[in-house]
Amino acid sequence: MYFLSKELYFPPVEEASYEGILAVGGDLSVERLLLAYRNGIFPWFDAEEPILWWSPSERMVVYPHDYKVSKSMRNILNRNIFEVTINKDFKSVIENCQKMERKGQDGTWITDDIIKSYTELHQLGKAISFEVWQNNELVGGLYGVDLGHVFCGESMFSKVPNASKVAFVKLVEYLKLRNYKLLDCQIHNDHLEKLGAFEISRSAFIRILKSE
Template sequence: MEIPFLTNQIQFPSLNQVHPTGIVAFGGDLSLPRLQLAYKNGVFPWFEDGEIITWWSPNERMVLFFPELKVSKSMRSLFAKNAFTVTFNTCFKEVILNCQQVKRTDQNGTWITDDMVEAYCELHKAGWAKSVEVWQNDLLVGGLYGIDLGTIFCGESMFSTVSNASKFAFISLAKHLEAQNYKLLDCQVYNDHLASLGCREIDREEFLSYLK
């Protein structure tokens, strides 16, 4: 099955014809209108520096339904002690730059390229991209950022410079979104860390039904 290349037109192929890998298309750009259209339709960019822009809509989507959030005993203790201070959307660029610089064991480089940083900062200015910040003694020690669709938050990346700070950000965001009556937190693709927090996979069609 051939994977299509995008043209200058701001559109994506039908998700009824997604490649078995979950790749929707190659190419295009990271312009504000294209990124907005992508997220509204369950598509996101994911590629490493030096690669062509690759757009994904995984067959199995990792999500968190808020009643299923798992908070370990040790994390409950940190919340009880107010071990960190959490803010929302106060220093987006610092958060995404920290996420860019995190060393990840299974990747040669970062998928958060300089072009991605610039594009998501534009999304932030437009009110679409938002961040969660975790502070310790007035130092930014953890956080995450993602795309806020109003009833679904699409998490993009997390970072932590001290133990448990990114988990603190994730749990704080989940509680905040639940209080605001969001449907779910989109975590895109499976990993063990997300599973330990209560996230699970649902198929693409179910995920798209929540987007609609």
């Protein structure tokens, strides 16, 4: 495992541990974050831990052009019970993601420093949010890092049933219209699998990431 200094550097992703941890330490500057994402690396750590940088051997992804919306989700979209916006309230989205209670997790990895850094990325046009509204109330959404041909999803939240699913489908539609090659969902979980994401190898992911 590599311990980062102030130098803006990451070791090759092939040096990651079996669990997927590549490096420890460094900072959350926008320069380091962009370097990380452009090389298939992302931060993920608890508030009590040092910054951990990950590049797992398997990557959860969606190919926007191949994505099929389920019949049940299409019915929900057709009912027009939600309004979806883009970049209308990034700060509220990331703060709601921070507050969401998640099964099997104590606390959150979205620290105040994470919020500060990703808000800076948003102000630079490198992070975007999707907001889902119902009766003028923010009820769901997601945010992530935009690399121009790959979108790296970071987190989502939902206050009412199906709100985050709607945000996810609208994101995929957005990426498809703009000819993005990949939606990166990072690490497998059952919710992402039900939404249609699947795993590919790190090497396959890196090839797509580097094929701008």
